[in-house]
Amino acid sequence: MRNDPDLIREVEQFLYREARLLDERRFHEWVGLFTDDVRYWMAGRSNLYPKHSKAISILDPSRYVEDDTALEDELALLDETKETLMSRVARLDTGMAWAEDPPSRTRHMISNIEVEPGADENELKVYSNFIVYRSRAGSEEDFYVGARQDVLRRVDGEWKIAGRKMTLDQNVLSAKNVSIFF
Amino acid sequence: MAEDFGGLVDSEQGLVSRRIFIEPEIYEAEQRQIFARCWLFLCHDSQLPLPGDFFSTWMGEDPVLVVRDSGGTVHAFLNVCRHRGNRLCRADHGNAASFTCAYHGWTYTNDGRLSGVPYLKEAYHNELDRNQWGLVPVAQLDQYKGLWFATFDAQAPPLRDYLGEMAWYLDTFVDRRDGGVEVVATHKWIMPCNWKFPAENFGGDAYHVPWSHLSAVTTGFSSGVTTKPATTGAMVSPGNGHVLICVGPDDVGDPPIAEVIAYEQAIRPEVSARLGPRARRINPLVGTVFPNFSLLRATSRTFRVWHPRGPGKTEVWSYVFIDKAAPPEIKEAIRLAGVRGFSPSGSFEQDDMDNWQECTQTCRGVASRRMPLNMQMGLGRDRFDAELGAWASAYRISESNHRQFYRRWAELMAAGGWRELAAAPAREQQYA
Known part of the structure; x- marks a missing residue:
């Protein structure tokens, strides 16, 4: 996989095109890139002592969690199906989605792409990082920075996103909302 | 002598000075007079x-x-x-x-x-x-029923007295079933607004729902949120600045998920028996425990603290809560409703932040700051309702709760301590 430059190039081009659809606010086309069974999930990060920290002495090791990313059954920033993504896009078309009126001006930077074999021959596991810059109204600015793990699936000769798990590297989100997509 | 900031609120006329949302010395006084005093x-x-x-x-x-x-x-x-x-x-x-x-x-x-x-x-x-x-x-x-509170003031009344009649209203959120509720992890984020805007909004702003949130209602993120005039429901103020938006007993604000609606119907007799006759008259959906703790049951199930971070900044800590006795698939559905409805990305909540931000930031202008805010809706159209143990508005949309919230704010900002506050006449008589 790492030795297949054509495939890697194809995946990169797919992800860059996806990013451009978002930046051009072509959300209906963007939602079309997902399979019907997609889980689109994003969580932030906790602020925890590592187990070996000398700042505490642990009383009950069974209560100790090493992973600072939220578990999948905990509270996520986004936990969507294809259907709820479509509802979110439909909401933007109502003329009353105030968080996006005036709309955000976004620039999605996608990098650190790694392509690995997926669960079967039709699928790939793809790692990437993102920096999303948002400018809005007069002088509002936000950065959303994090990592993605995608499952890409070949459907009728086209790549589709069959899974997207994202980690946003903030504990307290510095943006007032998450009204954009990643 | 220090200025009496309490005079910036005229709850009789429903007028509130915009200075209280932006001026640093008022914020500092709030920290002493409200946050270092209240539970x-x-x-x-x-x-x-x-x-x-x-x-x-x-x-x-x-x-x-x-x-x-x-x-x-x-x-x-x-x-x-x-x-x-x-x-x-x-x-x-x-x-x-x-x-x-x-x-x-x-x-x-x-x-x-x-x-x-x-x-x-x-x-x-x-x-x-x-x-x-x-x-x-x-x-x-x-x-109180799993909700831990603290105060920095040894003279503050005991928690149960501080909550007063609000305690029953809290039961309608956290004590509907045996075992109460449990919380799922946290959302934390920064909103560029004064903490009082979200606190008053959750405590009494039924008015914004059919406009601010219409896009979420029409695209399927809620069920049963009434956007048309209805006769049932009221703004309810059980005293001490605590305020709630209540609908009629048959109006529900449940998440638009079939199994949650079925679950709510199935447990209704149990909840009704537990909460008593008042719950057959009124259904509290959203509220604020004075000053900065809000609870919501409409479309999602969340409680949150509006942590003040300077006059123009609020750090929200929001939790989804779930009946402990609910089956796993209901807990999962409520968790998802929380993410999708009331969170930084929530289809309801994301539209609120902009409004609170602009309401705060326009207070910076000298001329804009001179313009008092209008909280006159339903002025004189509320009365003490003994059955509810609270002041209640005549119509389900009113700013009576805003007046109660800011009246309490002004009392605390004017009072030297809890002894003066305790000497105030009983809530029922204050409008007499």
Whole structure:
């Protein structure tokens, strides 16, 4: 996989095109890139002592969690199906989605792409990082920075996103909302 | 003499000065007169189930460490080392027998005792009395049905008195079934607005729902949210600045999920029996425990604290709560409804922040600041309702709760202490 430059190039081009659809606010086309069974999930990060920290002495090791990313059954920033993504896009078309009126001006930077074999021959596991810059109204600015793990699936000769798990590297989100997509 | 900031609110006329949302000296006075005096929400009991569990939070701008000690007793301390004032515990939550300061290594046990001081013998010559230098506890700490609250004011009335009739209204959120509720982890984010805008919104702004949130209603993110005139429901104020938006008993604001609606129907007799006859008259959907703790059952199930971070900034800590007795698939559905409805990305909540931001930021202008805010809707159209144990508005959309919320704010800003507040006439007589 790492030795297949054509495939890697194809995946990169797919992800860059996806990013451009978002930046051009072509959300209906963007939602079309997902399979019907997609889980689109994003969580932030906790602020925890590592187990070996000398700042505490642990009383009950069974209560100790090493992973600072939220578990999948905990509270996520986004936990969507294809259907709820479509509802979110439909909401933007109502003329009353105030968080996006005036709309955000976004620039999605996608990098650190790694392509690995997926669960079967039709699928790939793809790692990437993102920096999303948002400018809005007069002088509002936000950065959303994090990592993605995608499952890409070949459907009728086209790549589709069959899974997207994202980690946003903030504990307290510095943006007032998450009204954009990643 | 210091200015009487209480005069900035005219609750009889429904006029509120915009200075209270932006001026630094008013914010500083609020920290002393409101946040260092009132009972503030800390966390839910389900967040500290076992000995050693701790949770770091804030009371106003003070960092607070809530910890269940090795014997099982819950404490709340200033999360501040007694030596040089460093913030002691830097983690959000965890489990610890003791905490050691990162600066010089002073160590405190989970019941607050100072147990270790490096070079105690050599540098302090054994003359430091460690018993005098333990962590500083809050003045009062108590819980109501799993909701832990604390106050920095020893003169504050007991929690149960502070809540007063609000206690029953809290039951409608957290005590509907055996075992109460449990919370799923947290959303934390920064909103560029004054803390009072979200607090008053959750406490009484039914008016914005059919406009601000219409896009979420029409695209399927809610069920049963009434956007047309209806005769049932009222703004309800049980006293002490606590305020709630209530609908009629048959109006529900449940998430638009078939299994949740079926679950609610199935448990309705049990909930109704538990809550008593008042619940057959009114259904509280959203509310604020004065000053900055809000609860919501409409479309999602969340409670949250609006932590003040300066006059123009609020840090929200929001939790999804779920009936402990609910089956796993209902808990999962409620969790998802929380993410999709009320969270930084929530289809309802994301539209609120812009409005609160602009309402705050336009207060910066000198001329804009001179313009009082209009909170006159339904003025004189509310009355004390003995059956509800609260003031209630004549129509289900009213700003009566805003007037009650800011009236309480003004009372606290004017009063020298709890003794003056306790001497005020009973709530029922105040409008007489």
